[in-house]
């Protein structure tokens with residue numbers, strides 16, 4: 001790997017993932033792109049995958065120039081479609097030589113109360129956040145990890161208290177939590193660890209675009225309830241993912257790390273209001289990433 005330029009100042013030692021090969025689904029933007037950047041900056045060859053072919057190629061190029069790692073490939077894939085996933089996994093093995101790490105990051109949903117939700121909308125979100133990651137795990141297992149071991153990290157969303165206005169995603173993420181635990185037991189004897197990262201509210205450009213202006217006005221109210229008094233950055237999620245993938249987490253499987261600035265500890269009935277402060281600033285490694293936090 002050429003290391004002439006590496007603008008991603010990860011907190012980890014820069015060679016920990018040399019000789020590793022990774023797939024990051026949804027690596028074209030947001031959290032997935034940050035994860036791909038950090039993996040690449042730590043020496044891993046990386047395939048990023050998403051549905052928009054132009055965007056995924058552009059992102060692969062930008063990750064190359066940010067990290068100086070030439071072994072970054074963008075592959076078009078819809079994780080909801082089995083054939084598309086089979087193609088992704090086969091092409092990744094051809095390009096990288098194997099798959100040591102899988103990060104199931106692609107996903108998302110739309111806000112909608114159940115009374116207005118169509119069956120089609122429900123299915124789209126279940127397929128994006130439960131069925132898709134399941135096919136990814138199964139295909140990577142069958143094609144490579146069953147013989148060679150590996151490490152899988154699933155990106156979830158907080159689900160433990162239900163998810164009003166996003167019932168579909170709450171159900172899917174709860175299912176993924178259970179699947180993470182099941183796979184960690186079924187696949188331990190193959191040398192595979194399976195863990196999850198649960199991000200809180202991670203505000204960035206494409207997220208704001210997805211939810212729209214109305215959402216932006218809610219953000220300030222929400223922020224005051226978070227103990228660290230701000231939103232998270234994509235890098236702060238990425239750090240947890242890299243930790244779980246690495247040997248530093250070799251005794252962790254079936255577990256999850258919540259990266260939410262304490263947000264899920266505050267309940268509506270809590271009598272405690274976090275005093276306003278700015279004592280816990282964000283971690284960001286790239287000068288050109290301007291997360292609105």
Ligand SMILES: CCCCCCCCC/C=C/C(=O)SCCNC(=O)CCNC(=O)[C@H](O)C(C)(C)COP(=O)(O)OP(=O)(O)OC[C@H]1O[C@@H](n2cnc3c(N)ncnc32)[C@H](O)[C@@H]1OP(=O)(O)O
Pocket residue numbers: 107108109110111112118120121122124125128157200201207210211214215218
């Ligand atoms: C404000 C408070 C926020 C509070 C927000 C707090 C959030 C914090 C926690 C989580 C944050 C994040 O995940 S942030 C990341 C957000 N990013 C994403 O969600 C990106 C990925 N999402 C998506 O691609 C989409 O949302 C998803 C529906 C999953 C897939 O879209 P597709 O266009 O591929 O779906 P299709 O297969 O065409 O089917 C779509 C059907 O779904 C329904 N549908 C799709 N979008 C819809 C919409 N906006 N409203 C109603 N219904 C919709 C319709 O029935 C559609 O059918 P037709 O009517 O026939 O078309």
Ligand SMILES: NC(=O)C1=CN([C@@H]2O[C@H](COP(=O)(O)OP(=O)(O)OC[C@H]3O[C@@H](n4cnc5c(N)ncnc54)[C@H](OP(=O)(O)O)[C@@H]3O)[C@@H](O)[C@H]2O)C=CC1
Pocket residue numbers: 025026027028029030031032049050051052055077078079080105106107108109128132155156157158198199200201202203206207210
């Ligand atoms: N941001 C946040 O606050 C939180 C995010 N999360 C979760 O973290 C993950 C990343 O979030 P974030 O970066 O904010 O989201 P973004 O919307 O910014 O990015 C989502 C990525 O997933 C890809 N994607 C979506 N659907 C598919 C699909 N069917 N097949 C392949 N790729 C797909 C998108 O590309 P394309 O559309 O081109 O396919 C894009 O690359 C998601 O699972 C999200 O739900 C969880 C909690 C909080």
